[in-house]
Amino acid sequence: MxxxxxxxxxxxxxxxxxxxxxxxxxxxxxxxxxxxxxxxxxxxxxxxxxxxxxxxxxxxxxxxxxxxxxxxxxxxxxxxxxxxxxxxxxxxxxxxxxxxxxxxxxxxxxxxxxxxxxxxxxxxxxxxxxxxxxxxxxxxxxxxxxxxxxxxxxxxxxxxxxxxxxxxxxxxxxxxxxxxxxQPLGWWARSLETDARSRVLGRGQSWSPIQVVTRVDPAGTAFTVTSDHKVTTCSSVGGSRDASTAGRELCADRVETTGSRVRSVVTAVQLDRRGDPCARPQEFSTLRRVTPTIHHAMVFSQGVVRVSRSAACRPVFRISGRLEQVGGADLVIHAPSERTTILSH
Missing domain, CATH: 2.60.120.660 (icosahedral virus)
Structure with a gap:
């Protein structure tokens, strides 16, 4: 657990x-x-x-x-x-x-x-x-x-x-x-989690544990997205399991004491009535180094997404959060701790 x-x-x-x-x-x-x-x-x-x-x-x-x-x-x-x-x-x-x-x-x-x-x-x-x-x-x-x-x-x-x-x-x-x-928020504000299992990323690999198509405030001009993650660098075996891994330590046979670098990238794409992109994708990212001493770390990301008022666009967005291992030791992404939140700006 x-x-x-x-x-x-x-x-x-x-x-x-x-x-x-x-x-x-x-x-x-x-x-x-x-x-x-x-x-x-x-x-x-x-x-x-x-x-x-x-x-x-x-x-x-x-x-x-x-x-x-x-x-x-x-x-x-x-x-x-x-x-x-x-x-x-x-x-x-x-x-x-x-x-x-x-x-x-x-x-x-x-x-x-x-x-x-x-x-x-x-x-x-x-x-x-x-x-x-x-x-x-x-x-x-x-x-x-x-x-x-x-x-x-x-x-x-x-x-x-x-x-x-x-x-x-x-x-x-x-x-x-x-x-x-x-105080009470708009009806469209929400948080998302995932029922996926945690996974380990090798060098250069990425994973998007949460992806959603969601409607936002039709009268709004912008909204806030937060994307929060728990990660563990494979500097040791311990601490690389959680409630989703059935007792397996995901860092087994992967130990490397260099620490890891991880990038969190959130992408929001506004859609038209056919579900196709109608505006340029918007992205924000956070880079974090997890040292062997720290071992476990949180990556908290937050950004503002603008809503296009173009006649071709609806107040509907495809939002995804992607984690990238960009250097160092293999890295565990703990799925039970994944949270993506959409709320008013």
Whole structure:
């Protein structure tokens, strides 16, 4: 099971994901979660529920080591679409016994109803350094009533050392981190995931795990596309399996300690009534180097797509996200973590 999936399973088992009753009346200010402020732009929580210190004592995930960091509750109607965004500034102290710790965060909303209801991020941190995670998705409210969204964090020890106290291995969610939920979006906003299996890319190979033809706001002039991926460089065998690999480590027999370079390319093509391109393709890309020390990394991409008002064009786009291995060691693309989101600009 992948880290994100394991986190969600632990949450459900421990009751941390809020299951709130349907049909509840709209909240008053006093009924809202104290740490989640309501604003015209939506809801935002910046005050940690259970603290900002995330233990990384163990080589495997334990329910007692899952820290609930932020949470938001709100009343919503069935069919509303809300943008859910976490912004996590992760920092590993310079004094940890282990040189590297795995930091993982997961944001999820309940009730669930078949659409995308979670997103996560995982990366190895290095002693004295940090990283920024922005897991995000559009949540399609499955029924009228109360909704709960929660951000949790956990830590692991990918390279334990014999000396030092294991309890000193911890990372922090720094000030400036938050969990936000927007006001209702347009009917066409959506997030996509894939049921494909993870795969490993050799040098020069590419893969498009998510491709879709979708309608956008007919009155809009632009929209935003985000494309988020979890990748693992084959600097070691460990960590190259997930919920889709049936227990197989995809880096087996592929280990190379050079690190990898990966490019994420998102392409949007507007279509006419026949389904043919009616305007020039629009692309945006992100290049990331994954070092052997980092091993796991997130590639977060975002771009603005312009909508042509030509009479030949419809407000319909073919959107695809492609990952390219452009140098170094073979690279695993973790399919369960794939998220592509389309929303207003």
């Amino acid at each position: 992948g880290r994100c999936g394991l986190l969600l399973a632990l949450l459900l088992a421990g009751g941390l994901v809020l299951g709130l009753p349907a049909g509840a009346p709209a909240q008053t200010a006093s009924a809202q979660t104290a740490s989640a402020a309501a604003a015209p732009s939506g809801y935002r929580d910046t005050r940690a529920d259970d603290g900002r210190t995330v233990p990384a004592y163990l080589p495997s995930t334990d329910p007692d080591r899952v820290v609930r960091v932020f949470s938001v509750t709100f009343w919503a109607r069935q069919g509303e679409r809300r943008s859910v965004t976490a912004d996590v500034i992760a920092r590993q102290p310079a004094t940890t016994p282990d040189s590297a710790l795995m930091a993982a965060v997961s944001v999820s909303c309940s009730p669930t109803g078949g659409g995308v209801a979670s997103a996560g991020a995982t990366q190895n941190l290095v002693r004295g350094s940090g990283a920024r995670f922005t897991p995000r998705f559009v949540y399609d409210v499955p029924r009228t009533g109360m909704v709960g969204c929660v951000l949790v964090a956990t830590g692991l020890r990918p390279r334990p050392v014999a000396s030092g106290y294991a309890s000193a291995n911890r990372w922090y969610v720094d000030a400036g981190s938050s969990l936000s939920v927007s």
